[in-house]
Amino acid sequence: MAAETPDASHTDRHPTPDRHPTPDRHPTTDRHLTPLEEASAGVLGMFSPLETVRIPLSQALGRYAAEEVRALHAVPPFANTAMDGYAVRSEDTAGAPCELICIGRSGAGNPLEMRVGRGEAIRIMTGAPMPEGADAVVVLEDTAPGSTRSGSGGTVVIRRRVYPGDNVREPGEDIAEGEVVIQAGTLLRPAWLGVLASIGHGEISVYRRPKVAVLSSGDELLDPGARELTPGAIRDANRPALIGLVTECGCEAVDAGIVPDDPDLLLGALESALGKADVVLTSGGVSRGDYDHMHSVLSATSGGQMEWIEVAIRPAKPLAYGTVGGKPVIGLPGNPVAALVSFELFARPGLLRMQGCPSTARSRTVVPIAHELARRPDGKTHFVRVVVAPGEDGQLVAQASGLQGSHHLAAMARANALAVLPDGNGLLAGDLVEVMLLGHI
Numbered sequence: 447m448a449a450e451t452p453d454a455s456h457t458d459r460h461p462t463p464d465r466h467p468t469p470d471r472h473p474t475t476d477r478h479l480t481p482l483e484e485a486s487a488g489v490l491g492m493f494s495p496l497e498t499v500r501i502p503l504s505q506a507l508g509r510y511a512a513e514e515v516r517a518l519h520a521v522p523p524f525a526n527t528a529m530d531g532y533a534v535r536s537e538d539t540a541g542a543p544c545e546l547i548c549i550g551r552s553g554a555g556n557p558l559e560m561r562v563g564r565g566e567a568i569r570i571m572t573g574a575p576m577p578e579g580a581d582a583v584v585v586l587e588d589t590a591p592g593s594t595r596s597g598s599g600g601t602v603v604i605r606r607r608v609y610p611g612d613n614v615r616e617p618g619e620d621i622a623e624g625e626v627v628i629q630a631g632t633l634l635r636p637a638w639l640g641v642l643a644s645i646g647h648g649e650i651s652v653y654r655r656p657k658v659a660v661l662s663s664g665d666e667l668l669d670p671g672a673r674e675l676t677p678g679a680i681r682d683a684n685r686p687a688l689i690g691l692v693t694e695c696g697c698e699a700v701d702a703g704i705v706p707d708d709p710d711l712l713l714g715a716l717e718s719a720l721g722k723a724d725v726v727l728t729s730g731g732v733s734r735g736d737y738d739h740m741h742s743v744l745s746a747t748s749g750g751q752m753e754w755i756e757v758a759i760r761p762a763k764p765l766a767y768g769t770v771g772g773k774p775v776i777g778l779p780g781n782p783v784a785a786l787v788s789f790e791l792f793a794r795p796g797l798l799r800m801q802g803c804p805s806t807a808r809s810r811t812v813v814p815i816a817h818e819l820a821r822r823p824d825g826k827t828h829f830v831r832v833v834v835a836p837g838e839d840g841q842l843v844a845q846a847s848g849l850q851g852s853h854h855l856a857a858m859a860r861a862n863a864l865a866v867l868p869d870g871n872g873l874l875a876g877d878l879v880e881v882m883l884l885g886h887i
């Protein structure tokens with residue numbers, strides 16, 4: 447494919463890459479570019495949720511609920527104490543300080559089956575059921591040993607008055623019996639697993655994890671483990687990165703290896719990948735270079751179902767997508783940053799949809815940019831690799847993460863967001879920019 451020139455930004459060592467824009471990049475002549483929204487919708491349209499499976503909670507982290515879940519019982523299931531202290535009849539503490547007779551001790555899981563009568567108290571530990579007769583708990587810090595000691599505890603001095611309900615957790619306070627606690631499509635984060643357990647569900651129905659084959663294409667590619675770089679060769683960076691992204695978004699990655707620029711080998715590799723996976727992601731060979739065989743091979747394999755488009759974005763302009771035997775195949779560009787940005791924009795939403803995720807877009811927010819972001823009108827939205835972090839004043843600010851060429855993978859690795867630069871003349875330092883968050887800030 448034609449090498450993309452780096453975007454102009456303050457971090458570029460070559461700050462004027464667009465000085466001689468080629469005619470095909472000019473908006474008036476670049477009519478063939480597909481708007482991003484149209485391309486996104488086209489790719490997403492290939493995906494639908496997979497079958498559902500029932501799995502134990504221990505395997506459910508990061509999956510999406512395929513069912514609505516109701517509480518089998520209330521949480522808490524019974525009234526219990528929120529603190530260590532003494533269960534009392536609150537009216538008996540009206541004259542605090544006062545002394546009550548301690549008639550026993552009750553612990554969580556070892557409740558004392560006794561009733562608290564007038565002038566009495568039960569020593570109680572956090573989580574123990576409220577004894578009958580008691581309506582409040584005096585925390586330990588507000589008590590002192592009483593004047594009398596006996597086998598069952600003697601007396602206790604209550605130093606502070608309590609009112610009905612003080613330090614008591616009521617049944618159903620958190621969750622009512624029968625309440626819909628989880629909606630279908632909920633991402634099962636750790637706390638949800640705890641909630642499911644607390645309401646009596648040891649299993650949940652989720653969507654099956656998609657199997658995603660990742661295949662790199664190019665004569666120049668060497669395995670990362672290859673001992674020496676032969677002349678003209680580079681290491682296959684896309685496969686490990688894409689396998690990482692696929693895994694990170696909840697799928698099972700299938701390593702489909704490196705395929706040389708040979709139509710027969712490519713066809714064989716594609717067929718094999720399709721046999722092992724629900725989705726195939728390829729990188730490289732989607733442009734119009736002499737050795738870009740992906741076009742002919744994928745078009746033939748798909749029975750002409752593939753779309754070959756140029757999206758109005760930078761990086762990641764070339765894109766191929768379509769279904770083969772009902773399975774989505776996405777041909778990502780070869781340049782590593784382009785491949786990863788393309789994954790973010792097109793593949794990730796589809797893979798999330800297969801898992802039942804209802805909102806597949808990355809979160810976006812608006813922050814100031816720390817420096818000028820120069821660009822020229824070219825009919826495209828630019829995605830600038832940035833780090834969003836608190837500035838000196840503690841407020842979030844975006845800053846380019848390094849060189850912005852589509853082969854500058856280190857800057858992509860440093861970035862935690864993509865700044866979305868609309869078509870136009872760029873931004874000045876301090877201007878607000880929309881950022882698509884790729885992970886933690």
Ligand code: AMP
Nearest residue numbers: 447662682683684730731732779780781
């Ligand atoms: P292509 O899309 O095949 O024309 O490749 C565009 C550029 O990306 C070329 O410089 C390739 O060498 C490079 N490239 C393609 N695939 C990979 C890969 N898997 N890892 C690293 N660079 C790649």
Ligand code: MG
Nearest residue numbers: 664730731780
């Ligand atoms: Mg190639």
